[in-house]
Every structure is written in C-alpha cells, then in structure tokens.
Amino acid sequence: MALLNHSMDKGGKYFLKSSRLGFRLWCEDDLGIAIELWGDYGVTKFFDARGQWSRDEVQERLAKEISSAMKYGVQYWPIFHLKTDGHIGCCGLRPYNLSQRVYEIGFHIRSDQWRRGYAREAAVAVINYAFDTLEARGLFAGHNPNNLASQHLLEKLGFHYTHDEYYPPTGLHHPSYSLKK
Secondary structure, eight states, rough: OOOOOOOOOTSSSSEEEEESEOOOOOOOGHHHHHHHTTTTTHHHTOOOTTTTTOOOHHHHHHHHHHHHHHSSSSSEEEHHHHHEEEEEEEEEEEEEEETTTTTEEEEEEEEEGGGGSHHHHHHHHHHHHHHTTTSEEEEEEOOOTHHHHHHHHHTTTOEEEEEEETTTTEEEEEEEEEOOO
C-alpha cells in the first residue's frame, strides 16, 4: 500500500486539526511523551494485561506506530492542544481489513487529560479523515468489557455493536463495533 500524504498546515506541525486538537506523526524523538502516555498504567490497563509498561515496552509501541505509518500511512497519531501544544494522547487508525477498506479506530488519552471531551473530539476528526480522505468503507472499534467509558463513547459516535472478539493482549473477549460511512 502506498504511503498516504499527510500534508501539513502552514506551520508544518499538524496534518489534521479539530477545534482544540492538532494531529501529527510520531517520530523517534517522541519517546518522552510516549512514556508519559503508555507508561501510565491508567492508560494501558484496558488494552494490555501485562501491567505497568517498561521503557522498552513503550519504545516498542512507539516503533510499531512509526512502522505502521511507513507501511500503511496510518497510526494512532499523537494529539496536542492547539493553544498550549501540550500532549493530550493519541488517536488514529490501524489496518483492520484493508481489502474491504476497513480500519480500526483507537484512542489513548493521558489520564491527566480525561473527562475534557478530548477522546470524542479526536475520534470525530479521525472518523471524518477516514471517510473523507482515506475513503474508508467502514471502521471497526473494540473496547475492554470493563471500560464502560469507551463503550459509551463508541455508542455516542454512532458505532453499532456487532460481536465479541478475542483480544490476545488482554486475554478477554472485547465488545466490537462497526461504523459505516
């Protein structure tokens, strides 16, 4: 699959913006903010059963996101507050069923940024990007069965429950949803 062109704004910083958030690509220099995000057990506990992530595990995840952008043109992009440039978390896409042009959407918000509407705002921007720019036919999403906030958000975004899907990193069957254009 060809790399997708993430054209930047005039400042060259963000390829996608919402009213409060800017999205850019992860780079190797982002290990510090990656540790602040994925090194927080409050963030990772719902999608990985290993417990607190080590620096090496965070670095591995960062490398995976960078590789995904190079190979597929998508990743869980880091998001920043437009006014302060403060790191909020990440939200983005990964391949789910590329032959059908279906991507998986996901978001990880830093625990000190919860309950401010950032996950919803970021997800809306990514949904629009997926359908309008990538011409996706559908989106897939799943959540840990114990993460009721994610369930509520997915339903609010218009996703419809389809099935439970086994997710090896947690060892649980995660409720799974789809959204069509």
